[in-house]
Amino acid sequence: xxxxxxxxxxxxxxxxxxxxxxxxxxxxxxxxxxxxxxxxxxxxxxxxxxxxxxxxxxxxxxxxxxxxxxxxxxxxxxxxxxxxxxxxxxxxxxxxxxxxxxxxxxxxxxxxxxxxxxxxxxxxxxxxxxxxxxxxxxxxxxxxxxxxxxxxxxxxxxxxxxxxxxxxxxxxxxxxxxxxxxxxxxxxxxxxxxxxxxxxxxxxxxxxxxxxxxxxxxxxxxxxxxxxxxxxxxxxxxxxxxxxxxxxxxxxxxxxxxxxxxxxxxxxxxxxxxxxxxxxxxxxxxxxxxxxxxxxxxxxxxxxxxxxxxxxxxxxxxxxxxxx
Amino acid sequence: xxxxxxxxxxxxxxxxxxxxxxxxxxxxxxxxxxxxxxxxxxxxxxxxxxxxxxxxxxxxxxxxxxxxxxxxxxxxxxxxxxxxxxxxxxxxxxxxxxxxxxxxxxxxxxxxxxxxxxxxxxxxxxxxxxxxxxxxxxxxxxxxxxxxxxxxxxxxxxxxxxxxxxxxxxxxxxxxxxxxxxxxxxxxxxxxxxxxxxxxxxxxxxxxxxxxxxxxxxxxxxxxxxxxxxxxxxxxxxxxxxxxxxxxxxxxxxxxxxxxxxxxxxxxxxxxxxxxxxxxxxxxxxxxxxxxxxxxxxxxxxxxxxxxxxxxxxxxxxxxxxxxxxxxxxxxxxxxxxxxxxxxxxxxxxxxxxxxxxxxxxxxxxxxxxxxxxxxxxxxxxxxxxxxxxxxxxxxxxxxxxxxxxxxxxxxxxxxxxxxxxxxxxxxxxxxxxxxxxxxxxxxxxxxxxxxxxxxxxxxxxxxxxxxxxxxxxxxxxxxxxxxxxxxxxxxxxxxxxxxxxxxxxxxxxxxxxxxxxxxxxxxxxxxxxxxxxxxxxxxxxxxxxxxxxxxxxxxxxxxxxxxxx
Numbered sequence: 013x014x015x016x017x018x019x020x021x022x023x024x025x026x027x028x029x030x031x032x033x034x035x036x037x038x039x040x041x042x043x044x045x046x047x048x049x050x051x052x053x054x055x056x057x058x059x060x061x062x063x064x065x066x067x068x069x070x071x072x073x074x075x076x077x078x079x080x081x082x083x084x085x086x087x088x089x090x091x092x093x094x095x096x097x098x099x100x101x102x103x104x105x106x107x108x109x110x111x112x113x114x115x116x117x118x119x120x121x122x123x124x125x126x127x128x129x130x131x132x133x134x135x136x137x138x139x140x141x142x143x144x145x146x147x148x149x150x151x152x153x154x155x156x157x158x159x160x161x162x163x164x165x166x167x168x169x170x171x172x173x174x175x176x177x178x179x180x181x182x183x184x185x186x187x188x189x190x191x192x193x194x195x196x197x198x199x200x201x202x203x204x205x206x207x208x209x210x211x212x213x214x215x216x217x218x219x220x221x222x223x224x225x226x227x228x229x230x231x232x233x234x235x236x237x238x239x240x241x242x243x244x245x246x247x248x249x250x251x252x253x254x255x256x257x258x259x260x261x262x263x264x265x266x267x268x269x270x271x272x273x274x275x276x277x278x279x280x281x282x283x284x285x286x287x288x289x290x291x292x293x294x295x296x297x298x299x300x301x302x303x304x305x306x307x308x309x310x311x312x313x314x315x316x317x318x319x320x321x322x323x324x325x326x327x328x329x330x331x332x333x334x335x336x
Numbered sequence: 337x338x339x340x341x342x343x344x345x346x347x348x349x350x351x352x353x354x355x356x357x358x359x360x361x362x363x364x365x366x367x368x369x370x371x372x373x374x375x376x377x378x379x380x381x382x383x384x385x386x387x388x389x390x391x392x393x394x395x396x397x398x399x400x401x402x403x404x405x406x407x408x409x410x411x412x413x414x415x416x417x418x419x420x421x422x423x424x425x426x427x428x429x430x431x432x433x434x435x436x437x438x439x440x441x442x443x444x445x446x447x448x449x450x451x452x453x454x455x456x457x458x459x460x461x462x463x464x465x466x467x468x469x470x471x472x473x474x475x476x477x478x479x480x481x482x483x484x485x486x487x488x489x490x491x492x493x494x495x496x497x498x499x500x501x502x503x504x505x506x507x508x509x510x511x512x513x514x515x516x517x518x519x520x521x522x523x524x525x526x527x528x529x530x531x532x533x534x535x536x537x538x539x540x541x542x543x544x545x546x547x548x549x550x551x552x553x554x555x556x557x558x559x560x561x562x563x564x565x566x567x568x569x570x571x572x573x574x575x576x577x578x579x580x581x582x583x584x585x586x587x588x589x590x591x592x593x594x595x596x597x598x599x600x601x602x603x604x605x606x607x608x609x610x611x612x613x614x615x616x617x618x619x620x621x622x623x624x625x626x627x628x629x630x631x632x633x634x635x636x637x638x639x640x641x642x643x644x645x646x647x648x649x650x651x652x653x654x655x656x657x658x659x660x661x662x663x664x665x666x667x668x669x670x671x672x673x674x675x676x677x678x679x680x681x682x683x684x685x686x687x688x689x690x691x692x693x694x695x696x697x698x699x700x701x702x703x704x705x706x707x708x709x710x711x712x713x714x715x716x717x718x719x720x721x722x723x724x725x726x727x728x729x730x731x732x733x734x735x736x737x738x739x740x741x742x743x744x745x746x747x748x749x750x751x752x753x754x755x756x757x758x759x760x761x762x763x764x765x766x767x768x769x770x771x772x773x774x775x776x777x778x779x780x781x782x783x784x785x786x787x788x789x790x791x792x793x794x795x796x797x798x799x800x801x802x803x804x805x806x807x808x809x810x811x812x813x814x815x816x817x818x819x820x821x822x823x824x825x826x827x828x829x830x831x832x833x834x835x836x837x838x839x840x841x842x843x844x845x846x847x848x849x850x851x852x853x854x855x856x857x858x859x860x861x862x863x864x865x866x867x868x869x870x871x872x873x874x875x876x877x878x879x880x881x882x883x884x885x886x887x888x889x890x891x892x893x894x895x896x897x898x899x900x901x902x
Contacts, residue, residue, distance in 0.1 A: 075837075078444045079463030100879075163635070168627060169560075190630040191860075278630050279568060279852035280860075294845060298437045300458050300836030302445075 072306040092307035101291060108197075109287040112273070113265035115201040121261070123209045125254065128216035129242055144217075147210030155207075155271035162203050162276065166190055190276060193284035200272050215257070216250055223249035252333045259327060259335045263320035266312045288312060393424040398711060399450035400699070401443075406431040406766045415726060415764040425714050427767060449702035451711055454770050455500040457696060460492060461836045465700035466708055467497035475709055476716035482506060482772060489693050489900050493833065493892060500700045501715065501772045505693035508784075509777030514793040514812035515785075517653045519578060519588055520674030520687055524646050525804055528673060533807040537681050539583060539611070543618055546646045550623060556644045556670075563623030565648040566615075566859075567636045568852060572654060576855055579649045580608040582676070585683040587820075590830025591844065592889055597897065599829055599889040601882050603851055604874040610679065615859045616866050629856040643670035660754065668800040676817045688817040691775075695831050699770050718771060721778055727768040728784050735762065736786070743782045743789060750796050753786065825900050826893040833892075839881065840888035846880040 034040065041048065072092055074085040096102060127147065134140040150158065165172045168186035177183045189195050227245050236244065270289035277285030288308060296305030320335075327334045408429065409416060420426045430450060432439055437458070443449060444462040453459060472479050479501065483490060486506055490498045521542055527549045528534070536542050543564070550563045568576040581593050584607050592599040602608055618624050625631075625639070639645050640658035643665070648655075652674060659671045676685035699715070701708050717723065729736045729743055735753070736743050745753065752758045759765050774784050783789040787796075793812060797805070810816065834841040854873035861869050 077461070078447075079461075160634075163630075163632065167635075188626060188630065275632075279854075279856045280629055282849070282853050293437070294849070295842065297441045299841055299845065300461055302441070304837075 069306060069310055071303050072310050074303055076303040076306075078302065088303075092301075092304045093311070095295075095304060096307055096311065099295075101286070104283060105286050105288055105291045108273075108284060109266055109268045109289075111268075112197055112200050112287065113268035115197055116204045116268060117261050117265060119201045119205050120208060120212060121254075121258065123205050124212035125216055125250075127209055128213045128220060128250075129246060131213065131217060132220050132246060133238065133242070144210060144213070148214065149210070150207045151211035153207065155269075156275060158203060158207050159272060159275040162199065163190065166199070190278065191280045193281045196276075196281045196284040199276065200269070203272060203276075204269075216253065219250040219253040220246055255327060255333045256335060259320065259323045262323040263316045265319055266316055393422070395420070395424045395426065396707070396710060397426055397428055398452060398714065399428040399430070400452040400767070401430050401450045401454065402432065402766055402770065403436055403440075403454040403456060404432050407760060409764065409766070410761040412761065413764065414731065414762050416767075418726065419718070419723075419764070423714055423717055429766065431766070447704070449704040451702060451705040452699045453702050455502075455695075455697045455700055457833045458836060459700070459702075460499055460833075464702055465499035466703055466705070467499065468501065468701065468712070469498045471701075471708060471712045472498070476712050476719075478716045478719035479712070479772060482719055482774070486693050490695070491899075493895055493899075494835070500695065501698045502693050502695060503698035503770045503773060504775065505691050506772070506774075507691075507776040508774050509779070509781070511776040512783050512785075512788040512790055513814055514790065515652075515787050516674055516688060516814045516817060517651065517656075518687060518689070519574065519582065519649070519651045520817075521579075521649050521677045522647055522652075522655075522672035522674050524643075524670055525673055525800065526669040527646055528804065529669065533804070536675050537678065539614060539677050539679060542647070542675065542677055543614065543623065547618075547621065547623055549646060557642075559642060559644045562625045562639060562645045563647065564615075564618060565625050565636065565639060565645045566628045567631070567633065567648070567650060567654075568629055568856065569631070569633050569636070572633060573848070573852065575648065575650050577603070577851055580605070580611045582685070582687055583607065583611055583679050585678055585686050587686045587689045587828070588830065589828050591847065592829050592886065594824070594826070594829055594893065597824070597826065597893055599886055599893060601847065601877075601886055603847060604877045607679070609870055612855060612858050612870070613866060616861065616863055619859050620863055624859070629860070643667045647672075663798075668798050673804070673813060674816060685818050686820070688814070688820045689827070690820050690823050692823060692828055692831070696833070697770070698772065715772065719774075721774065724774045724784065725778065727764060727771070727773070729782075729786055730762065741780060741782075742791060743786070744792055744795065745786065826896040829889055829893065832889055834885070834888055838888065839884040843881045843883075843885040847877065847882055847885065850876050850880060 070082075073087060073089060075088050075091075076085055131140055131144060134143070153161075166174070166189040168174055168188055171186070171189075173189065174183075174186035178186065189199060223246065227249070228241055231241050231245050266288065268287050268289075270287065270293070273285045273287050274290055274293075277290070288311075292305050292308035295301065296303075296308060324334050406429075408431070416427060428450075436456075440456060440458045444458070444464065447464075449459075449464050453464065459465060472483075483501075483506060486502070487498075490500070490502060492499055521539075523536070523542065523545070527545055528536075530549055530552070531545060534541075534545070536545065546563045550561050554561055566575050567573075577591070578588060581587075581589065581602055584593070586593050589599070591601060591603065593602045593605075615624060625645075627635070631639075637655065637658050640648075640655050641661040643662055655672075662668070662670050674687075676687040678685050701711055705711055718727075725732075730753075732738060735749055736745050737749075738744070752762070777783055783792075786792055790811075805811065805813070808816070834844060850873065854869065854876070858866055858869040858873065
């Protein structure tokens with residue numbers, strides 16, 4: 013029994029005794045057999061849903077036709093990738109995806125952390141709860157509804173945005189927001205913030221809640237005001253959470269979205285609105301060209317994994333928390 | 337067994353169970369497929385033997401996928417109930433929710449097909465339908481007779497099999513029509529009335545009327561008047577693309593104009609430029625809705641339903657619901673008249689065409705169907721005139737009356753028939769829409785479509801409509817259009833299957849994209865900048881390999897002429 017405990021702690025803190033890694037012997041396996049059995053279902057789950065589908069990547073190197081069996085498929089090498097990378101639109105599409113991904117990432121982070129900090133300062137529980145609830149409710153709306161709301165509020169006839177701006181005398185006549193490419197990224201970013209900010213805040217609030225109150229008391233005795241406590245106690249307290257979430261989201265930067273851009277986009281803003289997903293839908297799925305769609309997916313995965321590893325590496329260099 | 341091994345045993349049992357669940361969940365699909373095809377063979381054999389013993393009705397379920405959004409009929413729907421009582425068949429229908437391409441992609445990837453599926457070239461390419469020609473020959477005399485003249489046309493140009501039973505375009509008896517469903521330049525009846533019912537022939541005259549009316553009535557019911565509306569949303573993009581071919585007197589061939597059997601893309605031609613330049617001019621004058629290119633279909637329909645839009649280019653069936661809403665609001669003068677406009681009066685309009693066989697529509701039977709024979713027999717039964725009447729007119733005495741052998745409706749029945757909620761309980765609309773059907777007249781001379789029955793149409797006219805028609809001396813709004821000449825053999829080019837993933841399809845997608853991007857830009861540009869945007873646009877089109885697209889169309893036109901000519 014004692015032995016298992018020791019090994020257990022070893023597993024939990026791989027950082028410290030990384031150098032003297034425990035050799036895996038039959039004895040260890042036998043002692044840990046309960047743990048091993050417990051992890052079998054999870055392993056199977058991951059193999060089944062994360063690794064088996066990778067087999068589908070072979071489609072990207074074929075001229076895949078759904079009705080034929082694997083043996084009958086025509087192999088075309090890198091043709092699909094070539095089409096993808098040589099298309100005039102691809103650079104533009106990649107730029108849009110990256111731009112909107114980065115905007116969403118940064119805006120999402122900043123607003124969520126700021127909101128969490130501010131909420132933390134509210135002492136009346138009732139108000140805190142109310143604000144929190146209202147801010148995370150949009151998360152449960154689907155994008156089709158959100159884009160409907162966005163399109164309506166940006167309308168020139170009776171859209172609330174134009175009405176407010178007109179009343180404030182900031183603009184002379186209503187602006188047709190969705191017809192200008194230069195506004196589009198901003199609109200997408202803002203819609204994302206509106207929809208997700210409350211939801212993203214939850215995890216930070218949880219992290220803040222776990223900060224030792226003694227630290228605040230100590231800071232107060234040292235004469236720190238609210239702002240200073242926020243900067244020197246709260247923020248460092250949730251730093252680990254921020255970094256881990258940051259690394260994870262960087263891996264998703266190419267998932268800038270599909271629905272928002274698809275539903276809000278139109279001919280006038282297409283140069284700013286089209287993302288990789290839309291491109292793949294148009295030239296892949298909509299054409300019955302599943303191979304191209306797969307090639308697009310592979311490209312995204314490769315870039316995402318690279319970004320993830322890079323972020324993780326940088327974080328490691330800086331001596332911060334990291335994921336891997 | 338010691339305590340420890342008991343525990344081990346327990347854990348391994350849990351693991352085993354998990355494993356078996358996971359694996360069974362994943363492999364299930366294929367097993368079912370294999371089993372069902374086996375069963376299909378089996379039942380085919382037994383069914384053909386037992387079917388003639390007849391008498392007893394065996395209940396069976398048919399699952400169907402309808403490729404458009406729709407509403408489930410009520411559980412006690414009277415038509416479905418009758419079908420169930422008399423044939424044993426009950427339908428389990430799935431309507432499209434969301435994007436059709438996405439849905440089809442998922443269906444194809446999982447080989448997850450219901451018994452009946454509405455036509456789609458994607459499903460055909462995926463081998464999701466079974467060939468029907470032998471089944472029809474063997475088990476479906478009614479269908480055979482129905483399609484006899486169209487047999488060659490129904491064959492898939494790629495492999496010569498028949499996969500889809502077209503739902504529209506097969507005519508029987510005299511064809512009456514009082515409702516034009518196709519493309520036109522639409523104008524509010526109120527505008528025509530205001531200027532004492534002028535004859536409108538050309539695009540210039542049309543915009544002139546709209547301009548004058550808008551100047552005279554800047555507001556309608558308190559909202560600003562919108563002169564002209566263009567819908568260019570998702571696949572409903574013809575409002576922007578298709579007008580030029582009609583303006584030079586050609587019928588709707590989709591993206592090409594066909595002269596003597598040779599097709600050419602018209603998007604970049606001078607007669608297209610003329611149209612967009614006119615729109616550009618109109619935009620400068622504030623006639624065109626500012627929001628026209630950023631709106632979605634719902635917003636478009638909302639605007640039409642409000643009665644503030646004076647005109648647009650569209651297909652009638654696409655905005656029919658908005659007109660219904662206007663009628664309900666009792667704003668008959670705000671509903672629309674379709675006008676067959678051309679560039680100059682010497683051109684003969686060719687908007688109205690003789691309806692053609694719709695090859696990409698209707699039902700096909702899927703490879704997963706357990707019992708194709710039973711299904712084809714059911715479809716054959718429903719082809720019977722008795723059922724066709726039930727589908728189109730309803731139940732005699734309840735939904736229509738017979739006067740001297742002519743079918744008519746009372747006002748109550750007319751109102752019911754137009755009521756969407758009533759339809760769910762009393763019509764099998766979504767199913768009938770895609771079934772093979774008799775069009776034209778029944779053997780007793782009555783129209784297959786209540787709206788096309790001349791006396792019924794007349795009786796149902798609102799006073800305002802009577803006034804408009806009398807002013808022009810027409811019997812129905814269809815008379816605004818020239819009578820259609822016989823269709824060329826190949827017609828229409830828009831129904832040509834470009835083959836998924838081919839160069840032609842990619843070129844057509846590219847062309848579509850360029851049009852969506854540049855035409856709004858050109859229309860909204862300052863008039864002085866119009867030419868430079870247009871040059872930019874035509875240069876881009878040249879780069880897009882439209883040749884591949886034209887070649888494919890021309891190849892298929894030739895194929896149709898060779899194979900369809902009698």
